[in-house]
Amino acid sequence: MRRALTFLPVAIFGVLALLFIKGLTLNPKEIPSVLINHPVPDMTLAPLPGRGESSGLSAANLKGRVSLVNIYGSWCIACVQEHPYLMEIKKSGAVPIHGIDWRDDPALGAAWLKKHGDPYERVGVDPPPGRAAVDFGVTGAPESFIVDKQGIIRYKHIGPITTEVWAKILLPIVRELEK
């Protein structure tokens, strides 16, 4: 008993140290979404200029197929970094990608896609105060959501998609949901 008590402070220190070390590896910008397993928000977003009248994005468009919803903006720097990977995913045909042009001038959003390439099937414009983005619990761009066939959000990725993120995390989830 005495011996156990002697080592108790060391044990408490050890447990705390492990917790703190774990804390150092966490990214405080990655806030877990509370909307996982919730239906996509009820939204009807206008199309980007020059992409066709019926190319906007609504909740109904996200039903029937597994899809990837990507939040971007022409002002978003990390989106430029992410973009080539989205183009590759589009080329692979693994999953349809829809875009939400967040807090942006639609003309600039359209020009940005002309410049960097257009990986999106549908693009909805979400002007300030970004109601659709807030309904999605968006904290920054880029962010991506995997939506299942029933229109339910199944996964949220914060930050740019890379080859590794796609191959190790997103693609397996898409495959699983497509079963």
Place this chain on the structure above:
Amino acid sequence: MRRVFKMALKRRTGRLNGASLVLLCALAWTVPAFAVNPDEMLKDPAQEYRARELGKDLRCLVCQNQSIDDSDADLAKDLRIIVRERISAGDSDAAVKKFVVDRYGDYVLLKPPFKATTLALWLGPFALFAGAVAVVLGFYRRRRSAAPVPPPPLSADEKKRLEKLLKETGR
């Protein structure tokens, strides 16, 4: 502002001139500015007051340690506007908070709520303190019970020997 400093710096060898000294002192009376822009404010002062009180409790998801009222981030501005929209639509304070928490989770509240998953957070410090008090009390109790027992009184034989020894040393 810059001119004031220029004026103050101009005469390196001399003293600050009176006007710039007064202006520099005036800086001491500045108050913190809030990020809320005049065009965001609600017309009804009572509703605007509610929006401010709510805004103080809601975390800016970009800067994280600022409230949406303090932050200049675009997302904080959006949330300020949306909070005011909910208030104008007739939502109660609790309903507005729920609206934001439903989208961003409890993390968005600067003061975490008291519930089953946050019990450790709220009660942990008290539990640790109680534990520490228990350990200290236990320590003192053990020390008292382990205090040396006073030695038994000397026997008649021992007393005789003691007297003899004291005599020998001449005391």
